[in-house]
Amino acid sequence: MKNYSCKQQNIINLLTKKPTKQTNLVQFLMPIFKPRSLQWISRLAPFAGAISLGLIVACGGSGGGSTQPEPPEIKDPPIVIEPPKNELPEVSADVVDPSEVNAGGEVTVARSDEDAFGQSAPKVSSDFNLDANFKAGNMLFRNTHAGQGPILNTATCQGCHVKDGRGHIPMDSSEPMDAMLIKISAVDGQDEPTYGGQIQTFGIASFEGNDPTAGLPRxxxxxxxxxxxxxxxxxxxxxxxxxxxxxxxxxxxRQPTYRIKDLSYGDISPGSLLSPRVAPALFGLGLLGAIAETDIRALADPNDANNDGISGRVNQQQTILSDEVKLGRFGSKAFTTSVLHQTVMAYRGDMGITSSIVPDEPCTVLQQACIDKAADEPNGGNEGSDITHVELALVEFYSRTLAVPKRRGYDAASETWQADIWLGRQKFFNIGCTGCHVPRHQTGEAAGSVLGEIQLNQLTPDAAPIEALSSQVIWPYTDLLLHDMGGSCQPLTRELVTGESCSGGEMCEYVLRCDGLADGRPEGLASGSEWRTAPLWGLGLVKTVNPRATYLHDGRARTIEEAILWHGGEAQTSLEQFKLLNKNERAAVIAFLESM
Incomplete structure (x- = not known):
């Protein structure tokens, strides 16, 4: 068999994950590596004149100081630093910018209740056709879909992204994970042979009848x-x-330890890597996707050339059809490059809903029971998949045009912020938090969907740019770059609940322990201790939208203060400066963050 490059091999692992009876893995992907061949053209024939597909891939990264076996070293690609396309005045800790109150520019809504994250951009809601597309996408987002499963984490998009906001961790060990998940990799960074790329908690039987426990693992x-x-x-x-x-x-x-029991399909391979993830909020994604790639790359400083202790790096992926390398900007490790990419992977991985873009069911070749159940599913999408391109385009449009909540605590008449918020903002700037949480950006032209323009119940080629998202001054407080946040993980162990080691059997559980924020699992160019800078807009409304929500990628932090105190690595200096503030100053920083 041909030896594939790292990028080619990861195309296989990222986009097909768990091969089934539907597709022979190599037969389906071989044409990808010969894009000009007749064989590849024949694969695209069903989509001619209707869609243009961009499937995104990447190579694995380094281990980030974890005690896990180190994967092969991946060197950063050369980065061309170009000046930002949109030259805006420098943001100052001491100068009020009235535009900051409208964090999403014209894609801002004055909502601060439980529905604050579920509103459409004003230019969308005021246009009959766009509003209809938004509402249709909303319906798909909130409802179940034919052909889902056979294994899944939740039955709807809304099941994880509660009211378009953050998910939550289980209340205790008796509650299964339904708004968070566990990613898994083999020791070499590829999919784990039995369990693939993530652990699905439920079988479809949990959603087919009245017994939600029917599909739980045994x-x-x-x-x-x-x-x-x-x-x-x-x-x-x-x-x-x-x-x-x-x-x-x-x-x-509170430091989390993760324990895995009741494995339905056999043992996990030795040395496997795990990463817990709570579902993030969705509003503002279209704006983040419209920031010019050159502007984000210009913020990267992988070798810390300015000696400020902050070394932001890009994650990036290769698009198959054009062979373009594009910036990763979505997900906890910036592993996906577009909202559409994030959407198709979530549909397939979280809900077991296949598309012609990611056609394989979430079953590995070692999960015969899953493969057999998948054979009985109805397929109403394109090319025998579960979801159509029109449905994907509607959900993509809905996700991209969710508006950003307006900031609180600003008096427009006097152009002043509430005193504690303004003090907190000054301290936030002065202790160096904006080295990663870059306050302001300007969007470029927001390209239309590569799937096409939504026209009633069909797609037409060459979608027009989304005007509502284009040329907006926004305040997300992120650089969308990777930063090493410190910490390391112990190798996955096997233990009884009493703590003694074990080698197998029903009572023998897998246990993951990490220090700091590390998960020990590389993803693309991100190491096991690197994370994308999370946007801060909407932070103060997280618990208003979902009272059970908590903070950080794994939900360990119960408060914003706890989230700050978990910062380490490149953020260690800023953390120490935060600790040196007096009690009133620390409270002011929290008030500033809660105003978002």
Missing amino acids: YNGAINTGEALGEAYVYIEFTEINGQYPDGENYVL
């Missing part, structure tokens, strides 16, 4: 009974960590 259950059960049950144990500010005020953090 030890060797899928092997012994042939039922397409959920893959494994993951629960969290927290250890409290006590700390104290220099002024004597105490604080308490």
